[in-house]
Amino acid sequence: MTTSISLRGVGRKFGAAWALSDVSLELSPGVIGLLGPNGAGKTTLLRLLATALPPSQGELSMLGFDPTVPAERTEVRRRLGYLPQEIGFPHGFTAFAFVDYIAVLKEWTQPDLRHAEVRRVLDLIGLAGSSAKRLRAMSGGQRRRVALAQALLGSPAVLILDEPTAGVDPEQRAVLRTVLAELARTSTVVLSTHQTEDVAALCDRVVVLDSGRVRYDGQVTELVGRAAGRVWLADAPDPAASASWRTGTGRYRNVAEHARTGVEHVEPSLEDAYLLLRGSREPDWGHAEELRS
Amino acid sequence: MTTTAAAAPAVRASTSSLSVLAWYEARRFARNPVFLAAATLTAYILWDRQRGMVADINAVTVYPAIFLGGFGMVAAFWLTQSMRRSADALDVAPTPWPVRTAAICLAAVIPLLCGGLSLLAIGVFQQVPGDWTYGSLGTSNLFAVVLSQTVLPALGGPLLGAALARWVQFPGAAAVLFLVLYGWVTLTYTLAAAHRHSTLIVMLRFFAPFAFFTNEDSPGRVETWRGSPWFFLGWQLCLCAVAVIVALLRGADPGLRTRLLRLLAGVLGLAALMYALAVVGGWGYPVMTMPGAAPVPIAG
Numbered sequence: 001m002t003t004s005i006s007l008r009g010v011g012r013k014f015g016a017a018w019a020l021s022d023v024s025l026e027l028s029p030g031v032i033g034l035l036g037p038n039g040a041g042k043t044t045l046l047r048l049l050a051t052a053l054p055p056s057q058g059e060l061s062m063l064g065f066d067p068t069v070p071a072e073r074t075e076v077r078r079r080l081g082y083l084p085q086e087i088g089f090p091h092g093f094t095a096f097a098f099v100d101y102i103a104v105l106k107e108w109t110q111p112d113l114r115h116a117e118v119r120r121v122l123d124l125i126g127l128a129g130s131s132a133k134r135l136r137a138m139s140g141g142q143r144r145r146v147a148l149a150q151a152l153l154g155s156p157a158v159l160i161l162d163e164p165t166a167g168v169d170p171e172q173r174a175v176l177r178t179v180l181a182e183l184a185r186t187s188t189v190v191l192s193t194h195q196t197e198d199v200a201a202l203c204d205r206v207v208v209l210d211s212g213r214v215r216y217d218g219q220v221t222e223l224v225g226r227a228a229g230r231v232w233l234a235d236a237p238d239p240a241a242s243a244s245w246r247t248g249t250g251r252y253r254n255v256a257e258h259a260r261t262g263v264e265h266v267e268p269s270l271e272d273a274y275l276l277l278r279g280s281r282e283p284d285w286g287h288a289e290e291l292r293s
Numbered sequence: 294m295t296t297t298a299a300a301a302p303a304v305r306a307s308t309s310s311l312s313v314l315a316w317y318e319a320r321r322f323a324r325n326p327v328f329l330a331a332a333t334l335t336a337y338i339l340w341d342r343q344r345g346m347v348a349d350i351n352a353v354t355v356y357p358a359i360f361l362g363g364f365g366m367v368a369a370f371w372l373t374q375s376m377r378r379s380a381d382a383l384d385v386a387p388t389p390w391p392v393r394t395a396a397i398c399l400a401a402v403i404p405l406l407c408g409g410l411s412l413l414a415i416g417v418f419q420q421v422p423g424d425w426t427y428g429s430l431g432t433s434n435l436f437a438v439v440l441s442q443t444v445l446p447a448l449g450g451p452l453l454g455a456a457l458a459r460w461v462q463f464p465g466a467a468a469v470l471f472l473v474l475y476g477w478v479t480l481t482y483t484l485a486a487a488h489r490h491s492t493l494i495v496m497l498r499f500f501a502p503f504a505f506f507t508n509e510d511s512p513g514r515v516e517t518w519r520g521s522p523w524f525f526l527g528w529q530l531c532l533c534a535v536a537v538i539v540a541l542l543r544g545a546d547p548g549l550r551t552r553l554l555r556l557l558a559g560v561l562g563l564a565a566l567m568y569a570l571a572v573v574g575g576w577g578y579p580v581m582t583m584p585g586a587a588p589v590p591i592a593g
Contacts, residue, residue, distance in 0.1 A: 050385045051385055052381065052384060052385050070546040070547075070548075074387050074389070077385055077386060077387040078387045080385060082381075082382060082385045083382070084381035084382055085381075086381070087378075087379055087381060087382050088377075088378025088379055089378060089379060090375040090376055090378060090379060091375060098379075101317065102379075102382065102383065102386060104310065104313050104314055104317055104388075105310070105314070105383060105386035105387070105388040105393070106386050106387060106388070107310050107387055107388065109309070109310055109312075109313045147382065150382060151382075
């Protein structure tokens with residue numbers, strides 16, 4: 001197995017507060033999902049991986065380079081695509097012009113090749129027909145896709161995506177999944193999202209962060225498997241359930257920390273497993289230690 | 294497990310990112326509405342003035358300075374700040390901040406060309422009633438004055454705007470600085486007209502990126518003030534270099550930062566020398582010029 005990103009005891013402090021603490025991960029090509037509540041440290045972790053922030057402690061290696069060394073950081077950036085959580089756009093730019101500008105910054109200096117690449121990424125995310133449209137005139141979902149297009153320039157070896165599907169319609173989400181799955185054959189794609197269905201659909205591996213620490217690091221199927229026997233449908237909400245809600249059929253979906261018998265169990269989803277993990281008092285659900293060793 | 298280093302795409306960087314970016318930024322500058330308005334106003338004023346005679350050349354040269362220099366500063370500021378919104382994505386691109394800043398500074402060639410065209414228009418088309426219109430300045434100093442009042446502000450204003458944008462986030466900073474500089478130049482001009490012999494006033498007049506050297510006292514009577522136009526031009530060039538270095542310092546890695554700071558110290562030293570020579574050089578006293586008469590010293 002080849003490792004493209006390695007974090008050992010990485011932490012990041014803002015003032016006196018640690019946003020991320022003692023994170024150790026080895027990431028290989030494929031799509032890695034990053035889940036966690038707001039303020040868990042997901043964006044901080046992604047910004048570290050995107051070389052936008054240096055770590056306050058620990059060792060970070062990306063594609064064999066040390067991003068804290070300026071020359072090596074440039075090498076990492078030549079192989080990196082990054083979609084930030086929030087991205088603003090300059091006034092007066094069309095979709096094509098914006099992606100083209102970033103392509104220049106990504107050292108695509110030959111106009112013909114650059115323009116072909118810009119057209120390719122815009123086409124990939126379904127914006128080929130809108131490339132001449134001004135960004136200001138685009139919907140939020142379209143602008144999000146333009147932001148994603150710039151991250152895809154050059155099919156980077158490492159792709160860092162912070163909530164790429166926010167505001168994107170279901171059809172385009174399906175397109176995006178196809179694109180990312182294809183890219184992940186050779187690239188390491190780290191995907192932070194609150195959409196558990198995106199993680200379930202795309203990722204083999206999921207990392208759950210909570211309060212700046214890794215709470216779970218392992219296979220998606222394994223995490224979902226832990227919820228087996230703990231999710232059931234009933235006619236009423238169960239007081240013992242850690243989460244319970246009324247479904248479209250009128251019945252209640254109950255998720256509880258302890259397995260129940262004598263009830264109508266259903267197939268757990270990643271969301272069920274995530275909710276269980278969040279509600280669990282166990283400090284470490286995952287096998288992060290195993291991976292570290 | 295093994296760690297792999299993926300190869301960067303081979304299609305890149307056959308030519309310098311800086312030259313491509315500079316071309317990109319120059320086109321953006323040329324299409325900037327503020328700059329387009331500035332260039333149009335400059336062209337209109339120069340066309341309008343050349344239809345008649347002017348008594349004092351200041352009445353012409355000040356406009357390229359205000360429009361190309363002042364408005365150009367605002368345009369460069371906005372141009373530089375416009376990408377701040379996308380900073381999270383742009384800042385992780387392999388092209389570092391100093392290269393991006395250098396590209397914007399190189400885009401100042403657009404207003405510089407407009408300044409050059411203004412100089413040409415003034416030199417070729419502007420009708421003047423006699424040499425006295427330029428005070429007592431000789432041909433060489435006359436050229437330096439017109440250069441310092443048209444071409445240098447057209448270059449320096451945008452460079453100052455780029456430097457300001459790299460360090461100040463306030464969106465109106467360039468407009469405020471333009472008003473401050475305009476006020477300072479007007480104030481020192483007024484003071485110089487009232488205290489022609491004061492060395493302090495000469496120092497204050499030259500402590501700016503723009504200065505007047507002559508003044509129409511009354512119709513047909515033009516004063517030439519103290520100071521050296523050529524050394525003032527040197528001072529202006531040093532200020533341009535300072536603006537570029539200060540702009541480049543933003544986001545520079547430690548090695549480049551050290552080199553830039555050393556260069557800045559050298560340029561500041563040279564600027565101080567040019568400033569001092571501008572103050573003590575040229576006419577040692579103010580003189581009055583009238584049509585068909587030799588210049589006469591103005592009584593203290």
